[in-house]
Amino acid sequence: MRIVLAGIGASRGMVLGRARLVQPSQFIIDETPLEPAEIEAEAARLQQALETAQSELRAIREKLHGALAREIGEFIDAHSMLLNDPELLTGLFDLVRRGRYRAGAALKLQRDRLAAVFEAMDDPYLRSRREDIDHVIGRVQSALARETSPAERQIAARVGTILVSDQIAPAEMTHLTAQGVLAAVCTGSSALSHSAILARSMRLPMIVGAHEALAVVHDDDLLLVDGDQGQVVVHPTAQDLARYRQHQRDAQREGRRLAELALAPTRTRDDCAIRLFANAELAGDVAQARANGADGIGLYRTEFLFLQRHHLPDEEEQFLAYRDLVLGMGGLPVTIRTLDLGADKADATGLALTTEPNPALGMRGVRLSMRRPALFATQMRAILRASAYGPIRILVPMVTNTIEMQATRRLIQICARDLRSEGHEVADQFDLGAMIEVPAAAIALPNLIRHIDFVAIGTNDLVQYTLAADRNNDALSELYDPLHPAILQLLSAIIRCGEKHAKPVSLCGEMASDARYTPLLLALGLTNFSMHSGALLEVRDAVSRCDRSRLRKLAPRLLRAEDRDALRRILAKA
Incomplete structure (x- = not known):
């Protein structure tokens, strides 16, 4: 039966795939006795589920090769043998035909019986094999709970997987595409999570x-994920599949149109030059940024060098990463953000000083770097060494006062002096910038700006701190509003301060990254955008359709607007 799950589209696109649950489904067991007329049909359901589970195991076994076949193959063979075990099968069908148990209830009871036998064994190894019973019965329960038709199973066998989970850690995201994952569905999280x-x-x-996903979706269910509409369709119909095929055709056509903008200049309709930079953390981001005609890297997140590992990266490892980044951009400017980890992530790397009740307001960003001077110096030395290979700007996150920027500049000077004395080539001049994401820094920018060379606005945190709304809390998604009048006032003040002091301001x-905001940001005076590289062409297209001079005249009215509807009405006149 077709089911539509509502959620929030955190990343756009439409994908067809088979579900892969990170945690087991919570099977609902119907324990009402069978009526005599239902017995044989229920036995047939059970037989079908057993055959499905067996065929799945055979398919997995056939895909294994080499060492993996030796290591995992024996477990799969053991599970296949259990599914053919006469005692298991006889007991199951007796429970259905004689005990009038429904198939799910029979599986649960038989599992409990066999588990008790294994638990009573003296041999620790044999006792441990009770897990095989759990796995086998769980696979049959999953097959029993599915409502996939033969046609749907045939389609599912040809497509990739869609991960269904409560939430996904950022470090895990990088491995998903390599594992054949086409999309992700989370019951929790938010559209502004990392x-x-x-x-x-x-x-x-x-x-x-998508709060009900883990309760409704089962492994290998066919899913249609619509990131544009924020929907997950479980067991899509022929009409859904036709819509998917049309979306694919439209996406390909739009992709070809946007591809023509890859090396085009970024200019508004009234011929104002706008600079589009790329955010990056992976090697693929740099290649895509170059391919899409980025003006440079506006934000390189270094924390990904520190996550998912048991030791901290040393100077040489960091230097090589930063050097390759600079070389990959072929002489275009690169902005490297110093380590931006809080206690919620730093703890896994051994960096956290203490467990904090509120990491978002704790020892993170430059605060953590200042508390770990050796770590900060190591990173700074690596960045400065990479400066010999191309233009680098240094960006400091979570800045709140001038003291932090003065201390960082002194550290740069000391590290540069030491590196030169050691025989390393280091650039003569460095631009040092502050990430404005704390309201205090935004308000005090007229004083702070004297100690920096450029400004980068981090709206993700600036919005959350200004509105006191955790961007990772989906219950507060309506409160987390980048178009709140207070946010627009802050953005306008930051941009005007940069203009007054002739210091570049980027966002x-x-x-x-969202082309829907492009006209508004141009109206507020922004000329430097930095986004994930996949959004460059779409934003360049949006810029080309804007008349900046007309938008700038609307700025006073936009700043007086009380809500989104008022903003839309004003922008519609541009």
Whole structure:
């Protein structure tokens, strides 16, 4: 039966695939006794589920090769033998035909009986094999719970997988596409979580806030994920599949149109030059940025060098990563953000000083770097060494006062002096910038700007801190509003301050990646955007359709607007 799950489209795109649950389904067991007329039909359901589970195991076995076949093959063979075990099968069908148990209830009872036998064994190894019983019965329960038709199973066998989970850690996202994952569906999380941001940069469709997904979806169910509409269709119909095919054709046509803009200049309709930079953290981001005609890297997130590992990267490892980044951009400017980890992520790397009740307001960003001077110096030395290979700007996250910027500049000077004395080539001049994501820094920018060379606005955190709404809390998604009047006032003040002091201002939060916000940001005076590289062509297209001079005249009215509807009405006149 077709089911539509509503969620929030965190990353756009439409994908057809088979479900892969990160945690087992919570099977609902119907324990009402069978009526005599239902017995044989229920026995047939059970037989079909057993055959489906057996065929799945055979398919997995056939795909295994080499060492993997030796290591995992014996477990699959053991599970296949259990599915053919006469005692298991006889007991199951007796429970259905004589005990009038429904198939799911019979599986549960037989599993409990066999588990008790294994638990009573003296041999520890044999006792441990009770897990095989759990796995086998769970596979049959999953097959029993599915409502897939033969045609749907045939389609599912030809497509990739869609991950269904409560939430996905950012570090896990990078491995998904290599594992054949086409999309992600989360019951929790939010569209502004780090994982969602990474999904957008990877062009991986993602739905968050699909609260019922784990209760409704089973392994190998056919799913249609619509990131544009924020929907997951379970057991899609022929009409859904026709819509999917049409979407694919439209996407290909639009992709060809946008591809023509890859090396085109970014200019508004009234011929104003706009600079589009790329956010990056993976090697693929750099290649895509070059291919899509980015003006440089506006934000390189270095924390991905520190995650998912048991030791901290040393100077040489960091230097090689930064050097390759600079060389990959072929002389275009690269902005490297210093380590931006909080206690929620730093703990896994051994960096966290203490467990914090509120990591978002704790020892993170430059605060953590200042508390770990040796770590900060190591990273700074690596960045400065890479400066010999191309233009680098250094960006400091979570800045709140001038002291942090003064201390960072002194560290740069010390590290540069030491490196030169050691015989390393280092650039003569460095631009040092502050990430404006704390309201205090935005308000005090007229004082702070004297100590920096450029400004980068991080709207993701600036919005959350200004509105006191956790961007990772899906229950607060309506409160987390980048178009809140207070946010627009802050953005306008930051941009005007940069203009007054002749310091470049860029915006590298998610607002820059969303073409719907492009006219508004141009109206506020922004000329430097930094976004995930996959959004470059779409934003360039949006810029080309805007008349900046007309938009700038609307700025006073936009700043007086009380809500989204008022903003739309004003922008519609541009």
